[in-house]
Amino acid sequence: MTTRIGATSRQISQQVAFGFLIAATAVVVIPVIIIIIQIVVTGAGAISWDFLSQAPSQAGKAGGILPAILGTFYLMLGTIIVALPVGVLAGVYLSEYAHDNWLTRTVNMAIVNLAGVPSIVYGLFGLGVFVLMFHLGMSLLSASLTLACQALAMTVTTSREAILAVPRGYREGSLAVGATRWQTIRHVVLPQAMPGIITGAVLAMSRAAGETAPILVVGAAFFLPALPGSPFDQFMALPYHLYTVAAHVPGMPRTTIWGVALVLLAVVLSFNVIATIIRLRSRKRRYST
Amino acid sequence: MSQWRRVHKADAVAVPAGGLARRWRLGERLVEGWIYLAGLLAIVVLLGIIILLIKEGLPIFLDTPPWEFFFGTKWYPVSEPPTFGIMPFFVATLWVTVVATAISVPVGVACAAYLSEVAPGSVRETVKPIIELLAGFPSVVMGFIGLMLLSPLVQSAFNLNTGLSGLTAGIMLAFMSLPIIISVSEDAMRAVPDEFRQASYALGATKWETIWHVCIPAALSGITAAVMLGVGRAIGETMTVLMVAGGALAVPVSPTEPMMPMTAAIASGIGNAVRGGLQYQALFAIGLILFVLTLFVNLVADRVLERQKRKFQR
Numbered sequence: 001m002t003t004r005i006g007a008t009s010r011q012i013s014q015q016v017a018f019g020f021l022i023a024a025t026a027v028v029v030i031p032v033i034i035i036i037i038q039i040v041v042t043g044a045g046a047i048s049w050d051f052l053s054q055a056p057s058q059a060g061k062a063g064g065i066l067p068a069i070l071g072t073f074y075l076m077l078g079t080i081i082v083a084l085p086v087g088v089l090a091g092v093y094l095s096e097y098a099h100d101n102w103l104t105r106t107v108n109m110a111i112v113n114l115a116g117v118p119s120i121v122y123g124l125f126g127l128g129v130f131v132l133m134f135h136l137g138m139s140l141l142s143a144s145l146t147l148a149c150q151a152l153a154m155t156v157t158t159s160r161e162a163i164l165a166v167p168r169g170y171r172e173g174s175l176a177v178g179a180t181r182w183q184t185i186r187h188v189v190l191p192q193a194m195p196g197i198i199t200g201a202v203l204a205m206s207r208a209a210g211e212t213a214p215i216l217v218v219g220a221a222f223f224l225p226a227l228p229g230s231p232f233d234q235f236m237a238l239p240y241h242l243y244t245v246a247a248h249v250p251g252m253p254r255t256t257i258w259g260v261a262l263v264l265l266a267v268v269l270s271f272n273v274i275a276t277i278i279r280l281r282s283r284k285r286r287y288s289t
Numbered sequence: 290m291s292q293w294r295r296v297h298k299a300d301a302v303a304v305p306a307g308g309l310a311r312r313w314r315l316g317e318r319l320v321e322g323w324i325y326l327a328g329l330l331a332i333v334v335l336l337g338i339i340i341l342l343i344k345e346g347l348p349i350f351l352d353t354p355p356w357e358f359f360f361g362t363k364w365y366p367v368s369e370p371p372t373f374g375i376m377p378f379f380v381a382t383l384w385v386t387v388v389a390t391a392i393s394v395p396v397g398v399a400c401a402a403y404l405s406e407v408a409p410g411s412v413r414e415t416v417k418p419i420i421e422l423l424a425g426f427p428s429v430v431m432g433f434i435g436l437m438l439l440s441p442l443v444q445s446a447f448n449l450n451t452g453l454s455g456l457t458a459g460i461m462l463a464f465m466s467l468p469i470i471i472s473v474s475e476d477a478m479r480a481v482p483d484e485f486r487q488a489s490y491a492l493g494a495t496k497w498e499t500i501w502h503v504c505i506p507a508a509l510s511g512i513t514a515a516v517m518l519g520v521g522r523a524i525g526e527t528m529t530v531l532m533v534a535g536g537a538l539a540v541p542v543s544p545t546e547p548m549m550p551m552t553a554a555i556a557s558g559i560g561n562a563v564r565g566g567l568q569y570q571a572l573f574a575i576g577l578i579l580f581v582l583t584l585f586v587n588l589v590a591d592r593v594l595e596r597q598k599r600k601f602q603r
Contacts (some may be wrong), residue, residue, distance in 0.1 A: 014497035018407055024399035025408075028467055029416055030521065032423045035434055086327050093328030097321070109591075110331040111589040116587035117520075117580060118525025119428075120552045122575045124559070128341045132564060149334050156331060182317040208430025213527035213552070217559050237431040239528075246433045247532050261433055265426070276418075 039262050046259025051233040056223065061252060065260060067227050069221070071140070071235040072209050074228065078144025079151050079208040084201045086148075087155025088190075091197070094156070095163040096185055114249065115153035122150045123217030131218055138219025141231040146214045156201025162193040195282030199275045206271035210264065212239040222248075238264040298512035342580055345571075346573035349373065352442040353567075358574065366558065375578075377540045381455060381548035385530055388459025388544050389466060389523040394516050396463070397470030398505070404471070404477040404499050432532030435461040440533060447545055453535035454546040461529045466519035473518060473594075477511020478504050482601055510557040511597040517590035521583045527552040537582050551575050 027226025054064030090107075098104040131228075136142040166189050174184040222242040228235045240262045245252050349358065365510045398467050400420075438451030439460060470472020474584070481504050489499040505512070535547020536557065549557070555572050562569040 010495050010498070012494045017497040017501070018403075019387070019408060021399045021403035024396045025403045025416060026469075027396055028400050028423070028464075029419050031417050031464065035426075035438075036422075038434075038438065039430075042493075046573045063387060086330055089327030090330060091322045097324060098328065105329055107328055109588075110335040111585055114331060114335055114589050116521050116525070116583050118527065118552060118556050118583055120525070120527040121342070121576050121580050121583075124345075124555065124573060125341055127559070128573075129337065137449055152331060152334060154514055172513055180314075180317060182320055202587065208593045210429065212427065212429040213556055216556055239427055242433060243528065243532065257437075258434070261430055263431055268427055268430075269422065269425055272422070276421075281464050 003182070015228065027054040027120070032043060036265075041267055042255065043258035043260075043262025046253075046255040047262065050257060052263070055226075060144075061249070061256070063161070065236075065241060065263065067224055068202070068236040068238045068241040068260075069263065069267075070227055071237040072239070074140055075144055075147060076205040076208050076229070078140060079147040080201055080205050082145060082148035083098065083155045083204055084152040084197075087152060087200070087204075088159045090152075090156045091159025091163050092185055092190075094160045096181075096189070111153050112155050114149075115157070117150075119150065119211060119213040120217065122146055125149065126214055126218040129219065137220075137232065138234055139232045140228050140235045142219065143215045143218045143235070144231070144236075146218050147208045147211055150211065151208055154204045154207065155200055158203070162196025162200070163189060165196065166192040171188055185229035188247055195278055199279045199282075202271050202278065206268050209271065210239055210268045212243055215240055216243070243285050246250075294531065299416055302341055313447045325580060342573055342577040346570060346575075346577040349567065353571070358571070364431035364538055364554070364572065366562075372508035373567070375551070375554075375571075375575055377538055378551040378554045378575065379578075380540050382524060382536065382550040382552075384455040384541055384544045384548060385459045385462055385534060385550055386454055386520060386523045389462035390516070390520055392460060392488055393466045393470055393519055393523075394425065397467050397515070397519070398474050398512055400467070400500070401471045401474035401478060401515075402505065405475045406496070406504060420468050423464070424472075428526060428528040429532075431465055432529040435533035437527060449545055451535060451547055453533055453547050455541055455546060455548045455550075456532055458530045458534035458548075458550070459523075459532055462523045462526055465526060465529065466522040470515045470519040473515035474508065474512045477508035477515070477597055480511070480597070480601055481507040491582065503551060508597075510593050510600070511571050514590045514593040514597065517586050521586040521590065524586070525552060525579065525583050527556050531556050538577055551579055555579075 051064045052069065053066055055067055056065060057063040060192045094104065094107065123146065126149070127144055130136045130142040131138060136145075146155070162194055170188050170192060171184055174188040175181075179187070215237055219234065220237045221234045222236070222240070222244045224234060224236050236258065242257070242264055245257050296402065303337070341431060358373055358375060358378075361372060361377055363372045363374045365372050404416060405417045408416065435457055436453075440454075440457050442458070443454065443457045444452030485503050485507055486499050489503045490496075494502065530550045531553040533583070534550060534553060536549045536553065537547040538549060539546075541548040555575055558568060558572050562572055
């Protein structure tokens with residue numbers, strides 16, 4: 001008798017506990033959905049062809065956000081042009097060349113720590129090194145290099161993992177027919193690892209598109225009616241634009257602010273979705289042997 | 290690590306003698322040189338950050354002794370003479386991190402336990418992408434949401450003069466560190482071998498008792514690492530606290546006051562700081578402190594994670 005009563009009260013406490021777990025999950029999930037709906041619904045009111053294709057006027061209160069959109073695309077491009085090749089080469093080094101010694105452990109530790117450095121510290125680094133020491137000024141180039149340093153940890157890690165996942169037999173087969181080590185990497189290993197590498201690159205671009213603190217330090221401009229003509233020009237960018245119109249411009253029309261947030265979120269999340277699609281597609285056809 | 294140990298001697302034999310082959314080898318050596326350089330670049334960047342922060346930041350101690358810098362409560366960079374005490378920023382960072390951790394740890398671990406142990410596959414497949422979506426939100430968007438949606442709620446709920454406070458920032462930070470806490474904790478719980486659960490069921494434990502007394506304790510080091518990573522995130526986050534925490538310069542005695550964490554202090558001050566000036570040096574010194582703090586947190590988290598990984602390997 002007592003055991004049965006005990007069992008039921010234990011059943012009840014299990015129900016209560018599971019209720020708590022579900023509630024915790026709901027507390028995470030529901031606000032995300034609310035935020036997305038709120039941004040899409042309120043921001044959609046601001047979206048028009050003019051908003052996307054014209055330069056701002058009256059300190060962003062009127063006109064469009066084209067320079068900010070383009071600036072963000074240039075930034076993503078500049079970041080990935082630097083961070084991807086270096087990341088892939090470093091990934092090749094760590095997976096194919098490095099022996100298990102103190103140097104390799106130091107490199108891996110450096111990468112783990114680079115991933116955890118606060119973005120504002122990358123901003124200080126970019127300001128000190130690229131803007132001032134290399135005299136690149138407050139430019140698109142300085143900002144791209146800064147964001148590339150920040151993206152490095154991610155491109156190296158994803159490349160390394162993608163290359164390590166290529167089965168050993170592929171390498172041995174290639175070496176057995178007389179290919180050299182580099183030929184094997186170039187023609188056998190890298191093509192197999194490509195989907196993983198690209199996934200990491202796209203995620204790094206998405207991250208770069210949303211980063212605000214570093215470009216705030218390295219010198220994004222708030223209001224520039226002209227588009228940047230060269231890498232040495234100042235630039236506008238979506239996240240910095242959102243920061244200023246939301247926090248610093250009094251009397252900003254609400255729908256415009258939500259519109260900027262919507263465009264930024266759309267750019268960032270669409271790149272996330274692209275990365276997910278590449279990952280899922282490559283998983284399907286991979287190593288069926 | 291190296292896949293080549295056993296086989297790489299073979300390729301030296303395989304190359305025939307002759308000019309073409311030798312030129313090939315030269316090109317290869319070149320590429321391999323680049324590969325080594327790229328491999329070392331991570332160390333170069335990390336060392337570069339350390340050297341720069343030390344070089345630009347430490348000279349402030351020639352003007353303001355470390356004691357006054359760390360424990361001074363007044364930050365007046367433009368008054369004459371200027372004073373640089375970072376206590377207000379440090380305490381603000383402490384408050385927002387404490388609030389964020391107090392919310393994100395219980396919620397995150399509970400969510401991870403649900404996803405790993407309880408949720409049916411279909412629920413898991415829907416919830417996980419939503420959490421990944423959250424991880425992809427730029428911090429400036431979270432700051433914007435805090436500004437627009439959360440701060441009015443906090444203001445009316447706690448009857449405050451302003452909704453821009455450490456509490457509001459802490460809640461937003463909790464959200465931003467949830468994805469990493471959930472995913473790392475969930476991985477840790479999934480790594481617990483099934484035999485542990487079956488043994489617990491065989492002793493008559495319910496599913497919940499198994500989660501509480503077996504799965505969570507077995508995954509505890511992974512969960513600890515998750516919490517550390519979440520804390521590191523919260524300490525280093527800039528835009529959200531810059532937009533939402535309120536930006537007041539007094540030492541905050543309660544999380545409901547407006548405040549300015551260290552990251553926000555750098556972001557809002559660096560635009561006005563003259564290169565090499567005292568304020569510039571002081572801000573780099575704050576950056577150095579931030580760097581050391583997050584470095585420590587991440588190193589510990591990495592260690593703990595490594596140990597967790599080895600725990601159930603046979």
